[in-house]
Amino acid sequence: MSIHSQIQGNITKTYIIMSAFVVFVVLVAYVLGISLGYGTSFMWFAVLFSVISSFASYYWGDKMVLAMSGAKPANRKQHFDFYTVAENLAIAAGLPKPKLYVIDDTAMNAFATGRDPSHAVVCATTGILAKLERRELEGVIAHELSHIKNFDTRLMAVVAVLVGTVAFLADMFLRNLWWGRGRDRDDDRGAGQIMLVVGIVLAIITPIIATLIQLAVSRRREFLADASSADLTRYPEGLARALEKLSGDKEVLEAATNATAHLYITNPFKGKQYAAWFSGLFNTHPPINERIRILRSL
Amino acid sequence: MINIVWILLGVAALAAIYFWSLYNGLVSLKTNIEEGWSQIDVQLKRRADLIPNLVESVKGYAKHEKTVFSDVTKARSAMMGAKSLAGKAQASDMLSSALGKLIAIAEAYPQLKANENFVQLQKELSDTEDKVAYSRQYYNNLIRDYNEKIRTFPNTLFNESLGFHEKEYFQALEGERKSVKVNFS
Numbered sequence: 001m002s003i004h005s006q007i008q009g010n011i012t013k014t015y016i017i018m019s020a021f022v023v024f025v026v027l028v029a030y031v032l033g034i035s036l037g038y039g040t041s042f043m044w045f046a047v048l049f050s051v052i053s054s055f056a057s058y059y060w061g062d063k064m065v066l067a068m069s070g071a072k073p074a075n076r077k078q079h080f081d082f083y084t085v086a087e088n089l090a091i092a093a094g095l096p097k098p099k100l101y102v103i104d105d106t107a108m109n110a111f112a113t114g115r116d117p118s119h120a121v122v123c124a125t126t127g128i129l130a131k132l133e134r135r136e137l138e139g140v141i142a143h144e145l146s147h148i149k150n151f152d153t154r155l156m157a158v159v160a161v162l163v164g165t166v167a168f169l170a171d172m173f174l175r176n177l178w179w180g181r182g183r184d185r186d187d188d189r190g191a192g193q194i195m196l197v198v199g200i201v202l203a204i205i206t207p208i209i210a211t212l213i214q215l216a217v218s219r220r221r222e223f224l225a226d227a228s229s230a231d232l233t234r235y236p237e238g239l240a241r242a243l244e245k246l247s248g249d250k251e252v253l254e255a256a257t258n259a260t261a262h263l264y265i266t267n268p269f270k271g272k273q274y275a276a277w278f279s280g281l282f283n284t285h286p287p288i289n290e291r292i293r294i295l296r297s298l
Numbered sequence: 299m300i301n302i303v304w305i306l307l308g309v310a311a312l313a314a315i316y317f318w319s320l321y322n323g324l325v326s327l328k329t330n331i332e333e334g335w336s337q338i339d340v341q342l343k344r345r346a347d348l349i350p351n352l353v354e355s356v357k358g359y360a361k362h363e364k365t366v367f368s369d370v371t372k373a374r375s376a377m378m379g380a381k382s383l384a385g386k387a388q389a390s391d392m393l394s395s396a397l398g399k400l401i402a403i404a405e406a407y408p409q410l411k412a413n414e415n416f417v418q419l420q421k422e423l424s425d426t427e428d429k430v431a432y433s434r435q436y437y438n439n440l441i442r443d444y445n446e447k448i449r450t451f452p453n454t455l456f457n458e459s460l461g462f463h464e465k466e467y468f469q470a471l472e473g474e475r476k477s478v479k480v481n482f483s
Contacts, residue, residue: 084425091337092432094330094440234435 006224010151014158018054021162025050053165054158061157062114062121065263068164069111069255071101071123081134082141086122089142092232093149098122102129107251111263112144113157120148125253132242139229139239143265146228152221160260222286223294230298240295247288320453324462327444331465334437338468341429342377342390348426349374352400352419359410360403369396387469394427434468441465 029046057064076083083100090097098112098120108128114120122144132140147153230236246266256268266288353367373396377389401420404411411417445464448457457463 080421080425084428088425088428088432091341091429092436094334094436 006221007151010155014058014151014155017155017158017162018058021054021166022047022050024166053162057158057161057165058115058154061154061161062119064161064164065111065113065157065260066101066121066123068160068260069103069123071103071255074100074102074124079129081137082124082129085134085138085141086145089138089145089232093142093145095120095145095149098145098148100124102126103253103255105253105255106130107253107268108132108246108249109253109256109264109266109268110140110144111260111265112147113153113160113263114148115154115157116151117148120153122148127249127251128246131245131249135233135235135238136242136245138233139235139242140265142229142232143225143239145232146225147221149228150221150224152225156263160263164260223291226291226295227298230295236295236298240292243288243292243295247292317452317456321460324444324447324453324457324460327440327447328462331437331440331444334433334440337433338430338437341426341433342386345393345423345426345430346374346378348419348423349397352397352416352423355413355416355419356400356403356410359407359413363403366396366399366403370400372396383466384469390430394430397423397427438467441467 026043026046029043030040033040033042074082079100079102082102086100087097095117098114098117099122101121101123103109103123103125105125106127107125108131110122110124110128112120112122122141124140128140129137147156226239229239233239243266253264253268256264261268349370353370356363357367370393373389373393377386377393380386380389401423404416404420447453448462448464453462
């Protein structure tokens, strides 16, 4: 697959996901409205809400992702290697220099976001900046720049925000379910009805979130970004060593959530977050050892 | 009869659009190449600007390493004076190796190595060396694409008459980092 078809694929997928989100929210609102007896007025609110959040995810996805991760802007003096390495690789890739952010966390990780190369952001944790040597950091940043160049970041930012919205709604319903159970044990039929609907909604939501993420974040794109990184730095060993260090890092990144996990260069949860079947569902990253092996064979 | 005329006109129009887009593709590549070249120039100049300060800070601790200082100064002025692409590339490589020797001096002078100003300059210098290397890599990639395009049919038919000539690489020095083979399949 050429870079160009990769870009086209990402752009198409972004639109598909935005539309799917609108259809999904409206559908859920319709079912809820009818079954709760509010009629379709509820649905129009949902149309408005989902269309607005879709556009917001497209235009402000990068800012929302940064806010979700609590990142601060980097400066040249304090983060010299990060700043200059990003400058240099942007020159090599023929991209404008991305905006740079730092997350204050000792866990080692990094991600890129933004809807196109001129609105791109690269974000790294203080942990990764402290523990990687310059050539290793180059490999990581080049990997992130490849995501930017391929428009992976556009797709990923939209997915992050929309999945975040669905997860937030699901969370709200879940709370309702628990509260409802405590309060309305022997109350009227209304509560039972709500619980039933909520149960159905949750049953629909969870696999959809997982499928959306899987759809958007094929493991191949990580391999592709690794390969392009090696081409940019002309030094696959740098990224291979960085990945080795990353796999040795057992710390969980506090700032990552379900919605943003797929953005990072390696899985920020280290597989600790969930029961086994659930983490399998969210396994958006190919195994690091496999990635290192491929890099060393280039 | 009329149909044939229309078909011929259609074919001619398609051909015109096709050649127009080929031409525009080449023109925009050429513009990118010019930008790529000015990027290299900016970085070479940036490096040249760092050198006097660096030499001064080393002199403060290692006065008698005169040959190294004069090598660096000579290479620097050779590079500033170079006009042609090949001349610049060669002078740039010479300057790189002279600067390598200058930095190596620091190993023998612990005080110099600990000097904050020197450490900062050294960091800036090695970053600038990277910038030179990366802008050169970008430029050479563009040249490769451009030359490839010019050599392929049907561009070969008209490139000479429209003023598209094959361009020269910013010549790689020996042992330059080799391109990595990437397989996207």
